[in-house]
Amino acid sequence: MEDTRNAGMSPNRSERRDAAENRQRILDSALRLFEQHGVEQVSMNQIAIEAQIGPGTLYRRYRNKGELCLELMKENIILLFEQIEEYLNLNRAESASERLKGVLALFLRFREKKAQLLKGVEESASAGRTKSRTQSPIYHELHQLFVGLFDEMAASAAEPSRLNGVFAADILLTALSSDSYSFQRDVRGHTPETILEQLCLTFIPSP
Numbered sequence: 001m002e003d004t005r006n007a008g009m010s011p012n013r014s015e016r017r018d019a020a021e022n023r024q025r026i027l028d029s030a031l032r033l034f035e036q037h038g039v040e041q042v043s044m045n046q047i048a049i050e051a052q053i054g055p056g057t058l059y060r061r062y063r064n065k066g067e068l069c070l071e072l073m074k075e076n077i078i079l080l081f082e083q084i085e086e087y088l089n090l091n092r093a094e095s096a097s098e099r100l101k102g103v104l105a106l107f108l109r110f111r112e113k114k115a116q117l118l119k120g121v122e123e124s125a126s127a128g129r130t131k132s133r134t135q136s137p138i139y140h141e142l143h144q145l146f147v148g149l150f151d152e153m154a155a156s157a158a159e160p161s162r163l164n165g166v167f168a169a170d171i172l173l174t175a176l177s178s179d180s181y182s183f184q185r186d187v188r189g190h191t192p193e194t195i196l197e198q199l200c201l202t203f204i205p206s207p
Contacts, residue, residue, distance in 0.1 A: 039120035069120030
């Protein structure tokens with residue numbers, strides 16, 4: 001190993017640089033393999049080999065493929081929620097049901113574009129069962145948002161509503177999960193537009 005003191009650089013600075021280079025190499029390699037073969041078909045060992053690092057180095061930074069997918073999606077997730085926030089601000093005068101439709105449309109568009117990586121995030125959570133899945137950043141943010149909209153819909157209903165916002169948000173997010181969405185898309189043959197329409201008919205009460 002090179003003596004960083006002889007290179008005129010402090011050990012800490014060299015370690016930081018090496019760590020940053022390893023991180024970028026890992027992310028570039030993972031994305032390349034995921035795009036070529038799909039997240040399911042790629043192993044952590046393959047990523048380590050492609051990145052030309054030891055498996056230990058990979059696992060010290062990322063415990064599983066889900067964490068890698070989440071890292072690759074961070075900027076896209078930030079953009080998604082910025083779009084949702086902008087939409088809600090521009091449409092604050094609309095009913096809660098209309099705003100829910102708009103948010104669902106934005107998320108389904110996001111799911112279509114980032115299907116592979118989103119599936120990878122969810123698969124890592126499934127290893128820890130439901131508790132882990134519900135602690136993912138995407139699930140947590142969407143859940144809070146949906147609960148608020150469902151509660152608002154219940155409060156503004158003409159008749160007293162027994163709708164439980166937390167329960168409704170849980171079930172809606174289950175319907176939006178990769179497994180459920182892929183089944184409706186690939187097995188049932190529904191288009192994203194039809195899925196959106198059916199979700200709205202299922203989860204949004206008629207006026």
